[in-house]
Amino acid sequence: MLKVENINVYYGQIHAIKDVSFEVHEGEIVSLIGANGAGKSTILKTISGLLRSKTGHITFKGEDISKTEAYKLVPKGLAHVPEGRRIFLQMTVKENLEMGAYTKGENMAEDIESVYNHFPRLRERQNQIAGTLSGGEQQMLAMGRAMMSHPDLLILDEPSMGLAPILVQGIFDIIKEFHKMGTTILLVEQNAEMALSIADRAYVLESGRVVLTGTGEELKASDQIKKAYLGGN
Amino acid sequence: MSFLSNLISGLSLGSIYALIALGYTMVYGIAKMLNFAHGDVIMVGAFTVxxxxxxMGLPAVLGIVLSVLICVVMGVTxxxxxxxxxxxxxxxxxxxTAIGVSYFLQSLALIIFGSTQKSFPKxxxxxxxxxxxxxIKGESIETLVVTTAIMIGLTLFINKTKMGKAMRAVSEDRAAAELMGISVNKTITVTFAIGSALASVAGLFFGATYGFIGPYTGSMxxxxxxxxxxxxxxxSIPGAMLGGILLGVIENLAKAYISTxxxxxxxxxxxxxxxxxxPTGLLGKKINEKV
Structure with missing residues (x-):
């Protein structure tokens, strides 16, 4: 479904992403894990068109999207929940969801209803200004908003960031639900343990390079990963 | 009674300021820039009329429509x-660059119309x-009625329509709006079109109120x-309306009771x-974000 080949991304003089290649097949949950600053978010932003790679190609459903503007990717079936949620804080919960369906326009009420069924908390707060939501609710809103466009590929950047452990479990349960509905998922996480436990496959990033890849199980069992990311032996 | 009539002409002047201020504030909110050429759009609109x-001897209504169209095309261009x-x-x-555009428009008007002020048609x-x-002067009433209608219309547009909501989304977070499938460029174009249309209407009322238009009329x-x-x-859109109206009232009352x-x-x-x-202005928002 998504194929990233040899991308190199620069921030000015800084070479942030070095020859990264990976693939996400239809129906998979693929995770990119790595420490802070390894380049995970940069890769996601490059896929969704907010940043450009100097080299290589990004192919989505067989189409080269390396030069496609960000806003044109949503109707093609790609949705990106950015790091830090980036919900529209001054708009209501419901308006945020409407923005998620900006390119779609039809069956809005039904889709909003379906998001509310996944996240009953959002229904209770539908007319509240999004800036007043708690962190966990904001994450729910960001994910619900992305699902409004019925994406084939859902890109999630650090969905567990800053959330209490009990909420993290809830967010991962929802990711599994979305996956069961047929959504392919590309997940970036610092919480490697959680990410590896739901991922079919994962890529490990270190300073802008892919250094290791394997199935979630394999990586969870690998000593190198245990030491670096899972906190212990 | 003279206080009331000063207040009403202040409100009328203020609502003209408000129309112009809306253009400033919308462009600032969405394109994150101060368009200092915005005032000169007023002058172009008035000259068109x-x-x-x-x-050309056209009826006033056609002149007004033409003025709005030309200002919109010019603003977008x-x-x-x-x-x-x-x-x-x-x-x-x-x-x-915006200051440069402002001088460009003023000089262009100076070349075409000369430096003497032209009288504005009735x-x-x-x-x-x-x-x-x-x-109460007829112009004051017309100004107040039309500007009130425009402000209500604009508020509904911004709060209720899809494009209006997209504009709010872009103004809050450009990258996030792109990720929703909103074209930021198209949104900015629409913003400039609306702002310029409002400025041309302001030019019309300004001309009708003062009677004369020159190349530098738009700057003050x-x-x-x-x-x-x-x-x-x-x-803030309500902020621009409130700010404009208050400014007009303060200016007029100061002229009447303190010193011109x-x-x-x-x-x-x-x-x-x-x-x-x-520091954020009367209605400037500063919301505390939760992370």
Whole structure:
């Protein structure tokens, strides 16, 4: 479904992403894990068109999207929940969801209803200004908003960031639900343990390079990963 | 009674400022730039009416429609040519470019129309209204009615329509809006179109109120409307309306009861005072984000 080949991304003089290649097949949950600053978010932003790679190609459903503007990717079936949620804080919960369906326009009420069924908390707060939501609710809103466009590929950047452990479990349960509905998922996480436990496959990033890849199980069992990311032996 | 009539003409002047201030504040909110050429759009709009009605002999209504169309096309073109290439440049470059565009428009008008002020055609023929001892000028009433209708329409547009919501989304978080599938460029174009249309309407009322238009006519109301936008909280649409109206009222009352010469100084003095007490302006938002 998504194929990233040899991308190199620069921030000015800084070479942030070095020859990264990976693939996400239809129906998979693929995770990119790595420490802070390894380049995970940069890769996601490059896929969704907010940043450009100097080299290589990004192919989505067989189409080269390396030069496609960000806003044109949503109707093609790609949705990106950015790091830090980036919900529209001054708009209501419901308006945020409407923005998620900006390119779609039809069956809005039904889709909003379906998001509310996944996240009953959002229904209770539908007319509240999004800036007043708690962190966990904001994450729910960001994910619900992305699902409004019925994406084939859902890109999630650090969905567990800053959330209490009990909420993290809830967010991962929802990711599994979305996956069961047929959504392919590309997940970036610092919480490697959680990410590896739901991922079919994962890529490990270190300073802008892919250094290791394997199935979630394999990586969870690998000593190198245990030491670096899972906190212990 | 004279206080009431001063108040009403202040409200009328203020609603013209508000129309212009809306353009400033919307462009600032969405394109994140100060379009200092915005005031000169007023002048272009007013000159269009003069040419259409006085020189070409068109009916006033057609002149007004033409003026709005020309201002919209001009506003959108200026954005395309002068500002769009600078979208990722430092704000200072954009600001200087906007000042350049402003001088360009003024000089162009100077070449075409010369430096003498032209008289503005009588587009409104409403008789003054007498309420007991109080006399209200026809222009004041028309200005107030039309600007109120425009402001209500704009508020509904921004809050209820898909495009309006997209504009709010872009103004809050450009990258997130792109990720929703909103074209930021298209949104900015629409913003400039709306802002310029409002400015041309403001030019019309300005011309009707003062009677004469010259190449530099737009700059003072432009600056005052900018002050009004900052006063109300730049980026805030209700803020621009409130700021514009208050500014007009303060200016007119200062002229009537304190001093005509000092009225501008008083207006800017009030701005300084408000910004000292509330740096974000009257309705400028500063929400605490939870992370």
């Amino acid at each position: 003069i040419v259409a009605v006085n020189s 200026i954005e395309r040519i002068a500002y769009k290439p600078l979208r990722s440049s430092p704000p200072l470059s954009v600001l200087i 587009v409104f023929n409403m008789e003054p209204v007498h309420l007991g001892e109080l006399t 109301p432009g600056i005052k409307a900018f002050v009004a936008a900052v006063f109300g909280g730049i980026g 010469e000092l009225s501008d100084a008083i207006v800017f003095g009030v701005l300084v005072l408000v910004l000292c007490l509330k």
